[in-house]
Amino acid sequence: MPKKEENQGITIKKSQDFSEWYNEVVIKAELAEHSVIKGFMVVRPRGYAIWEHIQEYFDNRIKKLGVKNSYFPLLIPEKFFKKEAEHAKGFAPELAWVMDQEQREKYALRPTSETIMYDSYANWIRSWRDLPLRLNQWCNVLRWEVKQTKLFLRTREFLWQEGHCVYETEEECEKETLIYLKEYKELCEELLAVPVLEGKKTEKERFAGGKTTYTLEALMPDGKALQMGTSHNLGQNFAKAFNIKFFGKDEKEYLPWQNSWGFSTRLIGALVMMHSDDKGLVLPPRVAPTQIVIVPIYFDDKNKIIKKATEVKNMLKNYEVELDDRDGYTPGWKYNEWELKGVPLRIEIGPKDVEKKQVVLVRRDNNKKEFIKVTQLDKKVKETLEDIQNSLFNKAKKFLNSSIVEAKNWNEFVKQIKNKKLVKVFFCGNVKCEDEIKEKTDGATSRLISFEQPKKLGKCVHCSKEGKFLVIFGKAY
Amino acid sequence: MPKKEENQGITIKKSQDFSEWYNEVVIKAELAEHSVIKGFMVVRPRGYAIWEHIQEYFDNRIKKLGVKNSYFPLLIPEKFFKKEAEHAKGFAPELAWVMDQEQREKYALRPTSETIMYDSYANWIRSWRDLPLRLNQWCNVLRWEVKQTKLFLRTREFLWQEGHCVYETEEECEKETLIYLKEYKELCEELLAVPVLEGKKTEKERFAGGKTTYTLEALMPDGKALQMGTSHNLGQNFAKAFNIKFFGKDEKEYLPWQNSWGFSTRLIGALVMMHSDDKGLVLPPRVAPTQIVIVPIYFDDKNKIIKKATEVKNMLKNYEVELDDRDGYTPGWKYNEWELKGVPLRIEIGPKDVEKKQVVLVRRDNNKKEFIKVTQLDKKVKETLEDIQNSLFNKAKKFLNSSIVEAKNWNEFVKQIKNKKLVKVFFCGNVKCEDEIKEKTDGATSRLISFEQPKKLGKCVHCSKEGKFLVIFGKAY
Numbered sequence: 035m036p037k038k039e040e041n042q043g044i045t046i047k048k049s050q051d052f053s054e055w056y057n058e059v060v061i062k063a064e065l066a067e068h069s070v071i072k073g074f075m076v077v078r079p080r081g082y083a084i085w086e087h088i089q090e091y092f093d094n095r096i097k098k099l100g101v102k103n104s105y106f107p108l109l110i111p112e113k114f115f116k117k118e119a120e121h122a123k124g125f126a127p128e129l130a131w132v133m134d135q136e137q138r139e140k141y142a143l144r145p146t147s148e149t150i151m152y153d154s155y156a157n158w159i160r161s162w163r164d165l166p167l168r169l170n171q172w173c174n175v176l177r178w179e180v181k182q183t184k185l186f187l188r189t190r191e192f193l194w195q196e197g198h199c200v201y202e203t204e205e206e207c208e209k210e211t212l213i214y215l216k217e218y219k220e221l222c223e224e225l226l227a228v229p230v231l232e233g234k235k236t237e238k239e240r241f242a243g244g245k246t247t248y249t250l251e252a253l254m255p256d257g258k259a260l261q262m263g264t265s266h267n268l269g270q271n272f273a274k275a276f277n278i279k280f281f282g283k284d285e286k287e288y289l290p291w292q293n294s295w296g297f298s299t300r301l302i303g304a305l306v307m308m309h310s311d312d313k314g315l316v317l318p319p320r321v322a323p324t325q326i327v328i329v330p331i332y333f334d335d336k337n338k339i340i341k342k343a344t345e346v347k348n349m350l351k352n353y354e355v356e357l358d359d360r361d362g363y364t365p366g367w368k369y370n371e372w373e374l375k376g377v378p379l380r381i382e383i384g385p386k387d388v389e390k391k392q393v394v395l396v397r398r399d400n401n402k403k404e405f406i407k408v409t410q411l412d413k414k415v416k417e418t419l420e421d422i423q424n425s426l427f428n429k430a431k432k433f434l435n436s437s438i439v440e441a442k443n444w445n446e447f448v449k450q451i452k453n454k455k456l457v458k459v460f461f462c463g464n465v466k467c468e469d470e471i472k473e474k475t476d477g478a479t480s481r482l483i484s485f486e487q488p489k490k491l492g493k494c495v496h497c498s499k500e501g502k503f504l505v506i507f508g509k510a511y
Numbered sequence: 512m513p514k515k516e517e518n519q520g521i522t523i524k525k526s527q528d529f530s531e532w533y534n535e536v537v538i539k540a541e542l543a544e545h546s547v548i549k550g551f552m553v554v555r556p557r558g559y560a561i562w563e564h565i566q567e568y569f570d571n572r573i574k575k576l577g578v579k580n581s582y583f584p585l586l587i588p589e590k591f592f593k594k595e596a597e598h599a600k601g602f603a604p605e606l607a608w609v610m611d612q613e614q615r616e617k618y619a620l621r622p623t624s625e626t627i628m629y630d631s632y633a634n635w636i637r638s639w640r641d642l643p644l645r646l647n648q649w650c651n652v653l654r655w656e657v658k659q660t661k662l663f664l665r666t667r668e669f670l671w672q673e674g675h676c677v678y679e680t681e682e683e684c685e686k687e688t689l690i691y692l693k694e695y696k697e698l699c700e701e702l703l704a705v706p707v708l709e710g711k712k713t714e715k716e717r718f719a720g721g722k723t724t725y726t727l728e729a730l731m732p733d734g735k736a737l738q739m740g741t742s743h744n745l746g747q748n749f750a751k752a753f754n755i756k757f758f759g760k761d762e763k764e765y766l767p768w769q770n771s772w773g774f775s776t777r778l779i780g781a782l783v784m785m786h787s788d789d790k791g792l793v794l795p796p797r798v799a800p801t802q803i804v805i806v807p808i809y810f811d812d813k814n815k816i817i818k819k820a821t822e823v824k825n826m827l828k829n830y831e832v833e834l835d836d837r838d839g840y841t842p843g844w845k846y847n848e849w850e851l852k853g854v855p856l857r858i859e860i861g862p863k864d865v866e867k868k869q870v871v872l873v874r875r876d877n878n879k880k881e882f883i884k885v886t887q888l889d890k891k892v893k894e895t896l897e898d899i900q901n902s903l904f905n906k907a908k909k910f911l912n913s914s915i916v917e918a919k920n921w922n923e924f925v926k927q928i929k930n931k932k933l934v935k936v937f938f939c940g941n942v943k944c945e946d947e948i949k950e951k952t953d954g955a956t957s958r959l960i961s962f963e964q965p966k967k968l969g970k971c972v973h974c975s976k977e978g979k980f981l982v983i984f985g986k987a988y
């Protein structure tokens with residue numbers, strides 16, 4: 035009596051209604067679902083396991099760079115926000131408040147932790163010996179969004195990591211701000227198989243209170259850009275606001291330099307959009323909680339087949355393998371189920387396979403089927419999983435590359451934005467000009483200022499004033 | 512120019528003012544500190560690293576038992592609390608509220624997640640095939656305590672894990688409720704070297720909304736008991752309140768059985784109180800973020816000594832080792848620093864040691880010093896760390912055993928409670944009687960109903976009615 039038989043698969047095509055398709059994949063693959071509380075989500079075990087993979091990968095990486103984990107309060111006193119005016123203004127619309135009746139104080143649920151952390155930093159940092167200070171925290175944050183909820187991409191509460199470092203010199207700070215960006219790029223590309231563009235944000239899109247924001251942008255299959263992570267060089271803005279000072283080796287007092295950097299569970303959303311298909315979730319093997327599922331095919335010879343399947347499972351100790359030996363479900367039903375749930379590789383074992391000392395290997399990404407001798411299994415599984423990982427990345431990379439176009443003038447620009455392209459143009463950098471571009475194109479925003487800039491710059495695509503840099507515009511999540 | 516030279520060590524003796532001593536150890540060992548927000552704490556990297564060790568140990572254990580991690584919203588709608596009346600009443604005084612202006616709904620910051628999780632469970636559970644469902648989450652919770660803040664022990668926000676399982680049968684539920692209690696006991700005793708007593712809570716101390724609460728209690732050196740973790744058999748109370756039902760194999764509808772179980776960062780507090788001394792933090796090696804510190808002693812031969820110290824460090828790859836090669840601090844200052852911070856083992860290397868191919872090994876727990884040939888190092892370090900772990904446990908166990916006494920009558924009971932003992936007595940189980948005991952003894956509460964009960968029971972130590980069971984009373988945190 036299999037449950038949800040009739041409604042097992044994805045009912046909407048990716049090409050038909052991307053947004054609804056995405057929602058259905060997330061829910062039916064049991065990654066997450068909408069909470070009864072408006073704007074909130076429940077991250078289910080299959081979704082959370084992806085987050086644990088991301089955490090494990092990244093946590094190891096930053097610990098090697100000398101970053102340590104810590105935990106700061108969820109609540110932020112109202113007065114802290116006021117200390118850095120631009121920061122306060124940037125976050126004000128998204129804050130949720132708790133009132134302490136007894137203290138008559140108002141606290142915001144943290145939307146990010148610069149202010150509460152730097153208040154402590156001011157107490158801890160005394161001399162150059164205390165620097166660099168490199169802390170990170172894995173936690174929940176709240177931003178009271180009014181736009182429509184989208185699982186993993188836009189919810190009022192989400193999980194993230196936020197790194198907050200303090201340095202003696204501007205050079206060191208800038209250098210490491212870019213090192214964390216590089217770590218993010220590797221995480222996106224090597225673990226999640228999502229290719230990204232790197233660059234700097236324009237003044238309009240910069241982090242509230244920071245000096246320079248570096249960003250990674252991926253392009254989703256519907257032509258919308260998605261910000262994957264940001265690393266902010268905060269300059270000395272917060273040090274001034276929170277009175278962080280240190281005595282240098284020369285025993286004089288200085289203001290330190292700071293950065294902060296973060297990514298969130300939104301990465302899971304990117305992953306799902308990028309690789310999944312009309313049959314459901316597709317996961318790159320390196321981040322898949324279950325990498326291989328073994329489906330035994332038996333009639334009246336169950337014991338024999340299960341025994342063989344168990345042997346095969348034991349041969350694959352280096353992988354996350356599940357043996358689906360549930361009764362009451364047909365093999366076909368199980369295939370659909372595991373395809374829906376995004377397991378990268380399926381192994382089928384039936385009576386004939388046992389006889390021939392072989393198994394059937396089926397790839398989730400392209401559905402290719404291969405008969406493999408059991409003696410070759412370990413080698414073949416390794417190769418196949420690597421190949422799936424690489425193919426997913428290459429496919430996404432090809433799409434990204436083919437989606438970046440240049441526009442020589444305003445008309446071309448508008449046309450290419452309508453074509454759902456990432457459009458590379460000269461831009462004056464002016465906030466008002468950028469506002470106008472957004473308005474006239476029904477939402478195109480500057481995604482990044484490319485790291486590679488030509489020697490000779492042209493006129494701004496919109497206002498025709500002197501271009502300041504080459505910028506990529508696009509619509510975004 | 513070493514910082515905080517004058518104020519480096521602990522200034523209060525453990526025997527003199529236990530509470531102030533504890534506070535000083537936590538702050539000076541840089542485990543945590545009080546936040547500017549009343550009742551909140553900042554967990555610093557050295558404290559958080561202990562939490563990470565606890566998480567890693569426990570997370571591995573429960574995953575082997577089939578538990579999966581997930582994440583549910585921080586906020587809980589007011590109406591959810593009202594569904595289980597006793598639960599609502601129990602937590603009402605400690606709730607902090609957020610108001611959604613737009614929705615006109617009131618949400619509590621989670622003090623525990625039964626209600627928000629079981630609302631989802633009701634949607635997910637359909638048939639016996641969906642059971643057992645075993646989920647856990649690692650998260651922050653808020654309980655708006657009015658009593659004085661105590662770092663790790665009583666703060667308005669703390670970190671914890673909460674496991675929530677659902678079963679087909681009462682037997683299975685009860686069996687696993689006790690399995691998680693056993694896991695907690697092993698965590699406390701094997702990892703933290705804190706011996707615990709196991710038992711059941713009386714009606715008065717039971718979890719609000721549950722059927723039976725099992726508990727682990729440790730005894731702190733000041734004679735106060737500390738609850739280390741609880742595992743609640745919830746019976747069918749929440750299933751009824753949240754309408755969780757399943758179809759059995761016989762296709763009839765049933766209410767399932769549930770448990771929930773949790774421990775928090777308060778374990779770090781227990782650890783610190785239990786083992787630390789007048790020089791500062793003492794940590795059992797298995798949970799110590801740094802297990803060994805190497806302090807080189809040099810005059811004009813720095814390079815030679817550092818080279819040797821580095822060799823020694825490389826020999827100890829299986830351990831968490833720090834080489835303190837900072838200039839400008841004397842070896843003596845460094846010894847104090849690392850003793851304060853609780854590193855279990857110190858290795859000193861000076862010119863004479865290099866000559867004699869030896870190092871000096873100094874234990875943090877008993878200050879014993881030994882000269883070890885470098886060839887013997889690996890073996891000796893292993894033995895010594897194990898011995899430290901065991902000695903700390905044995906010392907604590909001896910203290911616990913010697914602190915449990917029996918009382919034949921009320922006068923003896925009162926006297927032994929004053930003596931800061933755990934007092935074993937027959938008790939009627941009546942809530943009112945227990946309230947009176949608490950009042951008359953200035954705070955003694957029942958800690959647990961022992962698992963081992965005598966065949967013949969005596970009269971209640973307080974009201975002289977029929978005793979229902981043998982109970983351990985004591986003062987508690």
